[in-house]
Amino acid sequence: xxxxxLLLSLESSCDETAAAVIHRDRRVLSSVVATQHDLHxxxxxxxxxxxxxxxxxxxxxVIDEALRLAGVKLADIGVVAVATQPGLVGSLxxxxxxxxxxxxxxxxxxxxxxxVWAHLYACRMAAGPEVFPAVGFxxxxxxxxxxxxxxxxxxTLLGATIDDAAGEAFDKVATVLGLGHPxxxxxxxxxxxGNPAAIAFPRTFLHDDRLQFSFSGLKTAVLYAAKxxxxxxxxxxxxxxxxxxxxxxxxxxxxxxxxxGKCEQALQQTGRRTLCVGGGVAANGVFRQQxxxxxxxxxxxxxxAPKDLCTDNAAMGALGWELxxxxxxxxxxxxxxxxxxx
Ligand code: KG4
Ligand code: ZN
Numbered sequence: 001x002x003x004x005x006l007l008l009s010l011e012s013s014c015d016e017t018a019a020a021v022i023h024r025d026r027r028v029l030s031s032v033v034a035t036q037h038d039l040h041x042x043x044x045x046x047x048x049x050x051x052x053x054x055x056x057x058x059x060x061x062v063i064d065e066a067l068r069l070a071g072v073k074l075a076d077i078g079v080v081a082v083a084t085q086p087g088l089v090g091s092l093x094x095x096x097x098x099x100x101x102x103x104x105x106x107x108x109x110x111x112x113x114x115x116v117w118a119h120l121y122a123c124r125m126a127a128g129p130e131v132f133p134a135v136g137f138x139x140x141x142x143x144x145x146x147x148x149x150x151x152x153x154x155x156t157l158l159g160a161t162i163d164d165a166a167g168e169a170f171d172k173v174a175t176v177l178g179l180g181h182p183x184x185x186x187x188x189x190x191x192x193x194g195n196p197a198a199i200a201f202p203r204t205f206l207h208d209d210r211l212q213f214s215f216s217g218l219k220t221a222v223l224y225a226a227k228x229x230x231x232x233x234x235x236x237x238x239x240x241x242x243x244x245x246x247x248x249x250x251x252x253x254x255x256x257x258x259x260x261g262k263c264e265q266a267l268q269q270t271g272r273r274t275l276c277v278g279g280g281v282a283a284n285g286v287f288r289q290q291x292x293x294x295x296x297x298x299x300x301x302x303x304x305a306p307k308d309l310c311t312d313n314a315a316m317g318a319l320g321w322e323l324x325x326x327x328x329x330x331x332x333x334x335x336x337x338x339x340x341x342x
Contacts, residue, residue, distance in 0.1 A: 004078020
């Protein structure tokens with residue numbers, strides 16, 4: 001098999017249809033993301049069947065556009081990479097079917113990428129190959145997972161959430177506060193007007209050295225603070241714009257304290273000197289700021305994925321090159337691994 005120079009990466013694990021063309025030297029020649037936020041907004045969350053149908057409509061135009069922007073032809077592609085786990089089953093299947101078809105038609109190797117690991121590879125894309133070994137932290141809509149990363153493809157899970165993911169908590173609290181979908185960026189904006197010390201929300205497990213997270217209690221605490229506690233005669237203060245901003249800022253402060261605190265514990269427990277952070281919530285400005293302060297204080301190297309590589313995209317599927325280089329090829333009868341990563 002001749003050595004390839006160009007990799008086509010496909011991503012369709014949730015509600016973004018994405019394709020990227022990446023050179024062997026990890027230069028991203030193009031990266032196209034078609035979001036479906038408008039389709040899901042009125043339901044307040046991602047509807048799996050709508051997501052998979054939209055992927056079917058968009059996958060080929062998105063691939064075409066990625067090739068066009070990269071200035072290459074399909075025949076120039078030497079490897080096809082696709083995210084096959086974790087995610088929504090119908091969504092993953094659309095990407096995998098397209099990838100298998102292209103790999104077969106072009107007679108090139110297929111590699112299957114773990115989407116959560118790819119979120120960390122976004123840090124490698126930004127900062128070069130020396131980021132590993134590191135503590136890796138993926139904070140997204142589905143995952144709040146801490147890893148000990150020996151290399152981009154040797155990850156050991158250190159701990160994760162036992163209920164909601166951090167991004168999911170942002171989205172649900174945004175719904176309680178009457179914001180749109182996805183809620184994370186909207187909540188961050190509202191929080192800028194609020195006082196993060198207005199309400200002392202719980203910081204679950206922060207003073208416990210187990211590397212695990214729980215956000216469902218916090219989410220309920222915000223709900224009760226906004227709408228009142230069931231069975232209580234006490235009325236909560238009216239949900240004025242000022243009160244909503246205080247709730248948003250206080251919620252965000254509680255989440256960020258826990259996320260940053262757990263990173264610090266993971267660094268302490270593993271002795272690693274580098275921290276890589278990726279996933280949609282890593283686009284949050286307050287989180288990025290507090291991570292930087294903590295890393296500075298501890299004298300560790302911090303690599304946060306650039307904002308455009310935090311939310312779902314196919315450029316982070318450059319992880320496929322690592323698999324290709326190790327000859328971890330997939331067979332054409334391989335399948336998706338849906339659900340959440342445990
Ligand atoms: O990584 P991602 O695009 O998709 C998953 O793999 O889940 O992450 C999406 C999540 C959503 O929950 C979204 O609300 C959250 O990331 N998010 C944010 C911000 N931007 C996206 N959360 C907080 N602050 C943000 N700026
Ligand atoms: Zn993701």
